[in-house]
Amino acid sequence: MSEIEVSNSDIYMQPNVVFSHGKNYLIKANSGHGKTSILNFIYGSSTNYQGRISYNSKTEINVLRLRKEKLSYVFQDFKLFSSLSVYQNIVLKNNLTHHKTQDEIDAFINQLGLEHKRDSLVENLSLGQKQRVAIIRALCQPFQFILLDEPFSHLDPTNIKIASALIQNEAMQQNAGILMTALDMVHVFNFNATINL
Amino acid sequence: MLIKLQKKTLVKTQLFGYVLTLLIGVFIIVSTIQLFIDAKPILNEKTDVFNTKTAVISKQVSVFKSIDKQKIYFTPKELEELQAQPFIKNISVFNNANFKIKAFSNHSESIPLFQTDLFFESIPDAYLDVKVEDWQWEKSQNFVPIVIPESYLTLYNFGFAESQGLPVLSKNTISQVEFNLKVFGNNNTEIYSSKIVGFSNKINSILVPEAFLSYANTKFGRTETSRISRVLVELDNLSDDNILRYFNDNNYDISKDKLEFSKLSFIFKSALIFISGIALVIIALSIAFILLSFNLVIQKNKEVIVNLYSIGYSYQNIARFYQVIISIITILAVVLGIVFSYYLRSVYVKKFKTVFDFSESKNQIFVIGFILAIILVSIYNIYIVKNIKKTVTKTN
Numbered sequence: 147m148s149e150i151e152v153s154n155s156d157i158y159m160q161p162n163v164v165f166s167h168g169k170n171y172l173i174k175a176n177s178g179h180g181k182t183s184i185l186n187f188i189y190g191s192s193t194n195y196q197g198r199i200s201y202n203s204k205t206e207i208n209v210l211r212l213r214k215e216k217l218s219y220v221f222q223d224f225k226l227f228s229s230l231s232v233y234q235n236i237v238l239k240n241n242l243t244h245h246k247t248q249d250e251i252d253a254f255i256n257q258l259g260l261e262h263k264r265d266s267l268v269e270n271l272s273l274g275q276k277q278r279v280a281i282i283r284a285l286c287q288p289f290q291f292i293l294l295d296e297p298f299s300h301l302d303p304t305n306i307k308i309a310s311a312l313i314q315n316e317a318m319q320q321n322a323g324i325l326m327t328a329l330d331m332v333h334v335f336n337f338n339a340t341i342n343l
Numbered sequence: 344m345l346i347k348l349q350k351k352t353l354v355k356t357q358l359f360g361y362v363l364t365l366l367i368g369v370f371i372i373v374s375t376i377q378l379f380i381d382a383k384p385i386l387n388e389k390t391d392v393f394n395t396k397t398a399v400i401s402k403q404v405s406v407f408k409s410i411d412k413q414k415i416y417f418t419p420k421e422l423e424e425l426q427a428q429p430f431i432k433n434i435s436v437f438n439n440a441n442f443k444i445k446a447f448s449n450h451s452e453s454i455p456l457f458q459t460d461l462f463f464e465s466i467p468d469a470y471l472d473v474k475v476e477d478w479q480w481e482k483s484q485n486f487v488p489i490v491i492p493e494s495y496l497t498l499y500n501f502g503f504a505e506s507q508g509l510p511v512l513s514k515n516t517i518s519q520v521e522f523n524l525k526v527f528g529n530n531n532t533e534i535y536s537s538k539i540v541g542f543s544n545k546i547n548s549i550l551v552p553e554a555f556l557s558y559a560n561t562k563f564g565r566t567e568t569s570r571i572s573r574v575l576v577e578l579d580n581l582s583d584d585n586i587l588r589y590f591n592d593n594n595y596d597i598s599k600d601k602l603e604f605s606k607l608s609f610i611f612k613s614a615l616i617f618i619s620g621i622a623l624v625i626i627a628l629s630i631a632f633i634l635l636s637f638n639l640v641i642q643k644n645k646e647v648i649v650n651l652y653s654i655g656y657s658y659q660n661i662a663r664f665y666q667v668i669i670s671i672i673t674i675l676a677v678v679l680g681i682v683f684s685y686y687l688r689s690v691y692v693k694k695f696k697t698v699f700d701f702s703e704s705k706n707q708i709f710v711i712g713f714i715l716a717i718i719l720v721s722i723y724n725i726y727i728v729k730n731i732k733k734t735v736t737k738t739n
Contacts, residue, residue, distance in 0.1 A: 210655055213655035219653075225650040227650065230348055237344050238344045238345065239654050241345070242655050242656065
């Protein structure tokens with residue numbers, strides 16, 4: 147990013163930026179401007195920044211607890227396990243949290259049109275199918291924020307509608323916030339704020 | 344699910360190769376150590392005629408020395424040096440008789456008439472295994488007990504008696520025979536009666552009590568000082584390799600069987616150490632092999648491991664599978680090694696028992712194997728956790 151771009155940013159060089167749970171945020175920027183980096187900073191998987199991130203005013207965090215109880219993340223590159231099936235990938239996460247029952251997981255799979263792929267290996271799926279698996283997996287845990295890194299980039303409008311409804315529904319139930327990145331203005335959720343990187 | 348995922352990251356042939364090499368290494372090292380323990384009593388064994396760990400040393404007789412006889416005697420300095428050796432507990436000297444002796448049988452006895460020249464030597468009584476009451480001499484006593492080499496009796500029975508048509512004698516009968524000793528020199532002559540009270544395998548000499556010899560030497564002796572040509576040494580440990588080296592370096596002769604024994608035990612020990620060294624190398628290679636293949640697994644599956652960490656699995660969680668697998672196969676290899684080693688021991692113990700007077704030492708195979716397994720498993724567990732931690736925190 148150039149210096150002018152940084153000075154126009156809603157996050158970089160700002161004294162502080164607060165994300166409140168229960169609200170939806172859209173982080174918007176062109177590619178290569180650090181949308182994923184911002185989410186990784188928040189997720190605790192990258193510390194390559196200057197400044198401070200505090201969670202409920204705490205800076206010292208247990209990354210693993212955060213990832214099991216507070217923050218869910220739909221990764222841009224999915225981070226699925228190609229040697230496991232769709233269902234196994236989801237269960238691998240759910241085993242950590244025991245957040246959803248098997249029926250609930252199957253319901254998600256059905257809603258997102260993956261029932262015929264339930265037991266197929268992830269390595270045989272299309273990008274769009276993988277993205278849906280990643281979304282279902284992210285819903286299998288309690289969270290105060292869900293981080294969505296261009297979550298619908300490979301989905302058709304119908305599936306975007308279904309997936310966004312599922313996410314919004316889960317977030318509302320837990321009074322959680324949504325942090326979504328996108329290249330452009332999108333209106334899949336009712337965003338309370340749009341942040342330009 | 345985690346196990347299912349991680350199972351696919353393993354390479355079974357590598358695990359098998361590890362088990363095999365470790366098994367061989369453990370088997371050899373455990374067996375050699377146990378063999379060493381078992382063989383130790385045999386190595387330190389003493390078939391007793393003289394006191395336990397004694398040996399007789401003398402100077403080697405060479406062409407030059409047979410001309411200059413002075414060279415076969417030990418100087419006081421050499422004796423001091425001998426005494427100072429760490430493996431020598433104690434030394435004592437042989438006293439020679441400095442007078443002439445003739446032995447002859449009584450006319451009245453039923454044994455053949457004989458007369459022969461003899462020589463006497465003595466060693467401190469403590470070194471002899473003869474009953475105390477038999478081995479005493481006082482000035483007033485006319486009876487002198489003697490000990491002869493067992494080979495003399497053999498020589499007589501199977502050589503002399505056979506060719507001359509004389510009766511053979513058992514140890515017992517010969518011990519009954521009384522004969523006379525004529526001791527003379529220094530213008531004195533005296534006749535004593537005598538009997539053989541014991542036989543020795545290890546000292547090729549005719550021995551009399553020390554008290555008699557020192558008395559007789561002063562009374563009949565030609566010279567004042569008796570020269571020392573043979574030394575009795577008491578050794579700390581017969582199988583000490585230094586014994587052999589020291590005596591060789593100084594051109595001393597040590598009674599043959601002891602020398603052979605020391606040689607044998609040196610070769611045996613060297614062989615065991617050599618084999619143990621090879622076994623250690625094999626074990627080290629197997630450790631290097633499994634660590635290398637573990638590293639390979641990590642490198643090949645870095646993405647899987649990092650992704651697991653990303654979705655909330657701790658590095659301990661991720662490491663556990665590998666810890667359990669490597670621990671199990673390590674223990675399996677060690678247990679198999681122990682089992683084979685037990686079998687081998689049962690075979691050689693049977694052999695030992697037929698050849699030696701062998702009593703089993705404590706079986707340490709299990710203990711050694713157990714310690715080895717604990718060390719290996721600890722190394723692996725620490726290594727794995729560290730490595731996984733490094734992998735997930737470095738890239739994440």
